[in-house]
Amino acid sequence: xxxxxxxxxxxxxxxxxxxxxLKKINLEDLDIETPKSNMSMVRLEPxxxxxxxxxxKGDKGEIAxxxxxxxxxxxxxx
Amino acid sequence: MKNIGVIIELNxxxxxxxxxxxxxLARAKGRELxxxxxxxxxxxxKDELESYGITQIVAVSLAPDQQNNPVVRAKxxxxxxxxxxxxxxxxxxxxxxxxxxxxxxxxxxxxLVMDCFSIDLKQNLARxxxxxxxxxxxxxxxxxxxxxxxxxxxVEPVEAWSSSQIVQFDGSNIVxxxxxxxxxxxxxxxxxxxxxxxxxxxxxGRGMKNGDNFSxxxxxxxxxxxxxxxxxxxxxxxxxxxxMQVGLTGEKVSPRVYIACGISGSIQHFAGMKxxxxxxxxxxxxxxxxxxxxxxxxxxxxLEIIPELTRHLEND
Numbered sequence: 130x131x132x133x134x135x136x137x138x139x140x141x142x143x144x145x146x147x148x149x150x151l152k153k154i155n156l157e158d159l160d161i162e163t164p165k166s167n168m169s170m171v172r173l174e175p176x177x178x179x180x181x182x183x184x185x186k187g188d189k190g191e192i193a194x195x196x197x198x199x200x201x202x203x204x205x206x207x
Numbered sequence: 208m209k210n211i212g213v214i215i216e217l218n219x220x221x222x223x224x225x226x227x228x229x230x231x232l233a234r235a236k237g238r239e240l241x242x243x244x245x246x247x248x249x250x251x252x253k254d255e256l257e258s259y260g261i262t263q264i265v266a267v268s269l270a271p272d273q274q275n276n277p278v279v280r281a282k283x284x285x286x287x288x289x290x291x292x293x294x295x296x297x298x299x300x301x302x303x304x305x306x307x308x309x310x311x312x313x314x315x316x317x318x319l320v321m322d323c324f325s326i327d328l329k330q331n332l333a334r335x336x337x338x339x340x341x342x343x344x345x346x347x348x349x350x351x352x353x354x355x356x357x358x359x360x361x362v363e364p365v366e367a368w369s370s371s372q373i374v375q376f377d378g379s380n381i382v383x384x385x386x387x388x389x390x391x392x393x394x395x396x397x398x399x400x401x402x403x404x405x406x407x408x409x410x411x412g413r414g415m416k417n418g419d420n421f422s423x424x425x426x427x428x429x430x431x432x433x434x435x436x437x438x439x440x441x442x443x444x445x446x447x448x449x450x451m452q453v454g455l456t457g458e459k460v461s462p463r464v465y466i467a468c469g470i471s472g473s474i475q476h477f478a479g480m481k482x483x484x485x486x487x488x489x490x491x492x493x494x495x496x497x498x499x500x501x502x503x504x505x506x507x508x509x510l511e512i513i514p515e516l517t518r519h520l521e522n523d
Contacts, residue, residue, distance in 0.1 A: 166350025168318040171332065176343050178481060182488075182498060185505045192505055193515040196466075196487065197523060199503060204464045204485045206407050206431060207523070 211328065212241040212265075212293040214284060215256070216303055222252050225299055225404050227364030229357040230259040233297045234367060235328050241265055241291055242371075243284060246274045249373050260367040265291065267376045278386040281310035283378035288315070288352060290376065295328060300356035300459075301403050302450075308356045318348035322459060324361035324482070339455055340478030359403040360461045361482075399425075400434045402453065407433030408462045408480070410453055411441055414469015414490060414509050418446030423513050424468060430520040436460070436480075438470045454479035468509035472497025489513070 138146075185195045201207045213233050216223050233240055242261040244252065249266040256264055265287055273279040284307065288296060296311065298304040300322045312319035323333040331353050337344040402408060409424045409431070424435045436453040437446070453460055455475040465483035470476060472488070472495055480486070486501035489509045498504040505512060 164316060166316060166318045166348065166353070168320075168346060168348045170344055171347045172345040173337065174343050174345075176336070176341060176481075178500070180486065180500055180502050182501050182504050185503050189507070189511050189515040190519075192507065192512055193519040196503075196505075196512075196516055197519050199485070199487070200407075200431070200464060204407075206433075206463050207520075 209294045210239045210241060210292050211235060211295045211297070212243060212288065212291065213261075214296070214298040214304070214307065215242050215244045215252075216299055216301060217244065217247050217252070220247050220251065222255055223401075223404060224364075225301070225359040227259050228360060228362035229297055229299055230256075230261060231365045231367075232326055232357060232362045233295075233328070234260045239263055240369075241287075241293060243267055243287055245269060245280060245283065246271075253371060253373060257371045258366050258368050259364065260369045261371050262369050263291070264371050264373045265376050266373055267378050269381060270379045273382060275391055276383055276386065276388045277306045277310060278383040279378075279381050281307055281314065282381050282383070283376070284311050285314055286378065286381070287376055294352055295331070296352065296354045297326075298354075298356055299403075300358050301401075302458075304356050308354055312354040315352050315354075316350075317352040317354050318350050319354040319356070320346050320348060321356035322358050323355050324358045324461075326355055326357070336459070336478070339474050340481050341474075358459065358461065399428075400432065402434050402436055402451070402458045402460050405432075405434035405460075406463045407431045407466070408436045408453070408460055408464070408483075409433055409466045409468060409513070410436035410438065410470060410480070411447075411468045411509070412438035412470030412476075413440045415441060415446065416469075416510070418444075420510060421447055423510065423517075427513050427517040427520070430517055431464075433462075433464075438473075438476050467497055467501070468513060470497055471495040472500060 185192050211233050215226050239262050241263045242256050243265050245267045249264050267283050298308045320333040323335050325334045332347050334345050409428045411424050428435045437451040441447050442449050442452045455478045459479045461482040463484045465480050465486045467488045487503045488497045488501040489505045489512050493506050
């Protein structure tokens with residue numbers, strides 16, 4: 130069972146859906162108090178990332194050495 | 208009086224490093240900055256809080272058997288908000304913060320934005336992630352009281368000393384009739400650094416093959432003073448606990464380095480770690496999406512590379 134695999138409706142379900150009633154509710158009928166506070170979306174922008182993936186090649190020793198170098202010199206976490 | 212309050216998170220009486228970024232964000236010229244410390248030795252943490260600009264430290268005392276009840280904690284913060292005329296409340300978007308801030312906001316009918324990575328306190332504008340990390344939303348909130356949850360490590364801490372006084376707040380009579388803590392299991396062995404605080408995270412996914420192999424990641428993380436994370440696959444397979452999950456429904460992390468081991472990089476996982484400064488991916492599958500969305504990729508078996516890396520770090 131995959132996490133991103135959609136659940137398709139079965140044929141009987143599709144047929145039954147044609148007979149189902151679409152209930153409509155008006156906002157006024159819900160009798161909600163207007164909240165004192167407010168929240169609004171001012172801007173929505175895409176998060177663009179420009180990561181240029183570089184390959185680290187070699188045998189495991191060479192790879193480990195290169196990762197260590199990156200951690201030390203680039204990321205400065207060692 | 209428009210006062211700002213921050214909820215300080217501690218671990219065994221010590222202030223977590225991640226608080227300082229939040230306090231830096233909360234500072235505003237000419238405004239009092241209250242720091243709420245629940246059931247801890249405030250005298251011991253006074254110096255640290257002063258160095259980042261807290262002007263009033265509120266030592267909240269709860270009854271010892273109630274101190275871990277999130278409803279009781281929320282009630283105490285709500286009382287503090289009223290007592291100290293707090294109009295802006297900030298906390299951390301950590302598991303503890305997620306249990307506390309929404310309760311406070313809901314009770315006060317105050318607007319809340321969680322997981323903010325930047326906030327303009329003058330206009331109450333917060334920037335946060337939406338659409339599984341694909342967009343940045345700028346949200347404006349307004350009301351008598353507003354609440355923000357700050358993403359750990361999103362703001363670089365900057366010192367700004369201010370003298371502070373400690374005020375006692377007695378919450379020992381606060382109880383919760385309809386929400387009672389029945390059992391609390393504490394993992395005393397857990398001395399590892401948390402995902403939210405770690406500068407380096409090594410995370411494992413399907414490529415780890417089983418739970419035992421995660422010890423390979425632990426050994427490496429130890430050498431780097433880092434934390435071990437996991438993708439949802441590893442958690443759903445029962446290999447590691449949910450607390451280690453990184454992703455949309457797990458922890459959202461921003462470490463300096465994120466090493467993804469055997470993780471394909473689904474949108475949901477990526478949403479949880481895309482703000483890492485440097486991403487290194489190790490996977491046998493060259494077509495895994497994370498291989499293209501990272502800074503460095505290695506096409507190899509993580510079960511061979513990580514032990515080798517650990518050996519290298521040992522000898523360094």
